[in-house]
Amino acid sequence: MTFDPVMAEIRFGVGLSPDRAAPGSVNDMLGALAGPDAMAQAWPIARYAGAEPSFASIRAAALAIRDAPDTEAEARAMAHRDQLRENGREMYAANLATEVARTVDTTDGMRERLTRFWADHFTVRAVSGAVRHLVSPYIEEAIRPHVTGRFADMLRAVIVSPMMLVYLDQHLSLGPNSEAARKQVRGLNENLARELLELHTLGVDGAYTQTDVRELAELLTGLGWSARRGFRFRPNSAEPGAETVLGVDYGGGAPSLDDILNAMEGLALHPDTARHLAHKLAVHFIAPDPDPMLVQTMAARYLAASGDLLAMVEGMLLHPAAWAPTARKVKLPFDYIASALRALAVPPEVVAGASLQQVRQVVQFPMRVMGQTWQAPTGPDGWPEAAEEWITPQGMAGRISWAMQAPERLVDPLPDPREFVHHALGPEPPEPVAFAARAAETRTDGVGVVLASAAFNRR
Amino acid sequence: MQRRDFLMRSLALGCSAAAAPLVTPVAMAAAPWDTRLVVIILRGAMDGLDVIRPHGDAGFAPLRPGLGGAGDPGALDLDGFFGLHPGFERLHPLWRAGEFGAVHAVSTPYRDKRSHFDGQDILEAGLPGLQGGGLRDGWLNRMLQLRAGLEPEIAYAIGRERLLVLSGEAATARWSPEAELEVSANARQLLNIVHHDDPLFRDASADAIEIAESLALDAEMAEQTDAMMADSPMMEGVSMNRTHVKLAEFAASRLRGDTRIASFSINGWDTHAKQAGGLRHRGAALSDTILTLKAGLGEVWGKTAVLCLTEFGRTAAENGTGGTDHGTGGAMLFAGGALRGGQVLGDWPGLAEADLYARRDLMPTRDVRAHAAWVMAGLIGLNRDELEGAIFPGLEMGAPPGLLR
Structure with a gap:
């Protein structure tokens, strides 16, 4: 029950990559979290305040149509509204692609995970299709800057956020x-x-x-x-x-x-809040029934540090229970796809530059079949945590289909499955998976079976 | 899941896993009963007072000035006392035919904290409360546990999300109509190998492959369903591409075969603001769903019961934003030829402030589990001990509510 780089990258990060080193120690992980947010700089997403089309411009466009009935101006106003809608659709896909690109590119994987965790904790859904592209800017402004800072600051940013x-x-x-x-x-x-x-x-x-x-x-x-x-x-x-x-x-x-x-x-700073957040974070990263001592330690560190979230994370990573060998959690569909792209060494610039059509085909639609309609969980409680919620017949149908079909479209030539099993699962993959990688009749099946395996889906 | 034994055996014997479909609907034993039960979970807390409006209660109008209280010309009279929300108008012909009805002023045993998530858990678990740790299973699953030798296809959980109501020890089938799967024979064998030691992945993958195959074999059945729907005048106005319609269509296709129980959920009932529009929209969705089931089930509709359950009701008074907040007592809607529609059942508590629960919510006068229990007693032949014991612990079923035909 001690630190292990492979486990660190899979359980607390975003998955192994053949060309990005896994963290070498807990201090490496904490150091990266305490440092600058390199991925936000490399792969920018607009903050809410500057994101266009905004609520205001969408509203103005609607008013312009109302105020100009049966005139030439009406046609122009409608064309303008349609253009804004198109821009919003493009931005929504670009946000998704950028989020995947950050995940593919990073060596500070836990920051991406924490951002998704807290964005889910403060789930919002767009009130209409016309503003779907504003969910990512909300996260970029209200959530991401605070994931290693004070929880109260995040809370304050969230409750004044229009979304x-x-x-x-x-x-x-x-x-x-x-x-x-x-x-x-x-x-x-x-x-x-x-x-x-x-x-x-x-x-x-x-x-x-x-x-x-x-x-x-x-x-x-x-x-x-x-x-x-x-x-x-x-x-x-x-x-x-x-x-x-x-x-x-x-x-x-x-x-x-x-x-x-x-x-x-x-x-x-309420003690029940400390306990609730610590338990939820431990459930997210470690196990459905986390060690009570681990949760207590995390809550205590958080309160001692006046509600500092990095202190809570530190409490988790330094506790031996965080490194229990059995992988009790499964990757959510977003993480599943992004970690597969990492293992396949798809370049981040290819991901970020993908067309609307490609983003839909490779990420958005497959995620939906796997059970996660991006940025649209059913209610404000966000996505479920239990493995059983995701590893269902239709969820597995989605994962297996993706594993068998997507890699071929993205990578040419596909890697040799015997090497790929190490890219995906590290130097010591489970023997049945290594066997399957050797025994596959085609590269497609070999790569697909590795990605569809429980070993790759769990963390 | 016992079916996995079959899979594992064929693997151990070295059979080609691809040689033949493992199980097809045709191969299944007939179910030990013939009626059909559909349980639809309405997530978000449906406002029973707005869907089935108690116009005859003098307290209603002042509580709901903007939500039908001031006299909504669109509402349809049901029995002189209650009226139907205009968004549900396409169900009015079913009401007149005695195939659609409601039970009012009911709730689960959940009280006071008014959390959607706890409320839904209690509704689906069928328990008096959440005490006693994790939720093991749902009441429909516990019902199946009492009957040995059932095939998983006896009950279908449909849709992307897990349904607690059907989860548990008894094997059930689960599918989302939008999933598709094609895997080579070689990959399928290798998947069996890599998942051999992980029951969760092993079962889910094997089920996925089986169901995808049985669906491919079922193409004929699907065509039949489509043809039936196209012929039905009732389907006018139903948009076939919507998710809830696809769920209902899929449920109907299963229920016309050996499936006896189907469950899915329809979300979006949490109408805190601008409820007039929101509920019209949900009413259209639920109407589509029930009409699709009826059309798709054909003759089977006559022995079908559809129960629409929600986690709790909403505040008696309209709130400040044209909506309602989380409440307690609400309504259960029901449909199907096996039930006696055309009536609003229940013991009406009144809407005077002193009659409300905590002076804010419709007072529940009966546990909604009693209605589900009586339906299962009549349809499936379960006895009172089973229903008040294993299935709905702590329930007193009381007298028959008059739901059954």
Whole structure:
């Protein structure tokens, strides 16, 4: 139960590559995480604030059509709207390709994994097809910069993010006694408040009640958004007076965004939050029933470091239970495909430069058959963790089909399966897989069977 | 899964795994009962009060000014007291034919925390609560565990996502209509070798290959289904390309053969805001689904029961954003020729503030598991001990609710 480079790259990273070295020690891994985010620089994705087409430009295009009925201007406005839609579609595919390219190229694989973990923790779904391309920019702005920083900072970035406000209806919520509520029929909406407590911080077993949900919902009123102007704090919509969340009073003076941000600090540093996050992280990386001592250590380090997520990761990597030899987890479809591309040594620039059509054929559609519609999990609780959720007949049909068909389209000539088994699984692959690689009648079958094997799908 | 023994034997004997399809639907023993049960999980918490509107209750209008309370000309009267949401209007002919109905003011035993995920787990596990650790299995699976010698095809979990309600010790079949698989004979043998020591991968891969093959052999059956659907006037307005329609179509094709139970889910019922539009959209989807099942099942529809279950209801009052928040009591919808539709069953608790659960939600007056239990008793012949014991622990079935024909 000690560090092993192959295990480090497979379990905590993004899979082995014939031309990118696996980390040599826990210190290597932590050093990379503490350093600059090289992949974000090499393979940029727009941040939300600069991403186009934005909500505002999409809205403006719709208004332009409405304001110019039956004129030549209407035709122009419609052409403009169609162009924006096309740009959005292109950007959505490019975001996916870029995310895969980062994963294929990196030597700091755990950062990619942590980004996906926290993006899933703070799941948002695009409210319409026209803004699907804005999910990646949300992650780039609100999640990725904080995965090795303070959880409270991530939480604060998330709850002022338009993607989250719109996804969980917060922008529609008004304080029942607010000025705005007197003028219109709208009122309170508990959706975001409930998920903040249940999913994002304390966890469903945490020490909160319906009253805490209600009070937090009242505190969050004022987090406003409009397509035209984006996020704004709206004092007129905020419920007047102090709100008591988990026994702490927030606000009471003039409504202010700071009261809400302070409450996020309180939620982030709650011991139930530490336990919930540590357990979830350990379940994600290690096992469905992680060693309680490991979880306790991670939670304690997090709290001791004022909610620092790198400290929590360090607590995990330094614990012997993290290096238990049995691979209990399986790769999610995105990680499955990206790690296969790594093992196949597909160059990152080929991935990043793929056409819309190629991205759909090689990544997006196969992921869907494997059970993961990219950036569209069913609910705000994100993707399931259990291996049984993914390794189903249809999930395996998707994985086996991809393994048998995709490599041939991507790599010419295909590698010799006898070598490829080492690229994919390291110097000591399980003997049945090495045997299958030797026994295959064709390169296609040999490479395919290695990629479809339990050994490659588990970590 | 016992079927794996067969696979492993053929491998051990050195047979070519590719020689013949391992199992085809034709080879299966007939099921020990003949009725069909379809369980549709409506994820997100369907607003029973909006789908089956209690217009006759004086408390309804003030609670729902924007959601049918102020008198919605589109709503269809059901029995003078309840009205049907206009989005479900294509089911109204089934109501009149006695093939579509509802049970109101019901819920699972789940209370107070109002989490979708816990609520769905309890609904599918069929347990009184989540205490006692991990969720081992679902109630449909426990029902199958009580009957020995069933083939996995007796029950189909359909769709991309796992369905807890059918998961567990008893072997069941699971498939998503969009998956396809072609593997060479050589690769298939090698897959058996590399998965030999990993039961999860071994079973899933073997099932994938078997099902893909049986589907290829079933091409004739699929054509038959398509032809039946095309002939049905009821299918007017149903868009055949939608996922839920494909699920229903696939379910019907299985149920016309040896499958007796099918389950899948329809998502998107979490209408916190702008519910009027959202529910119209979901109503169309559920209507498509039920109409597709009816058309695809043909004569079998007469011995079919479709139960539509959701994790909980929603707040009695409309919220501030034209929607509703998580609540407690709700409605179960049902359809099929085996059930007595054309009625809204249940013990109506009223909507006065004092009658509400926690002064905010419709008060559940009966455990929805009792209705599922009575349906299974009638359709499958399970006895009360089995239903109140292994299948729905802690349930008191009470008197027959009058669901069965």
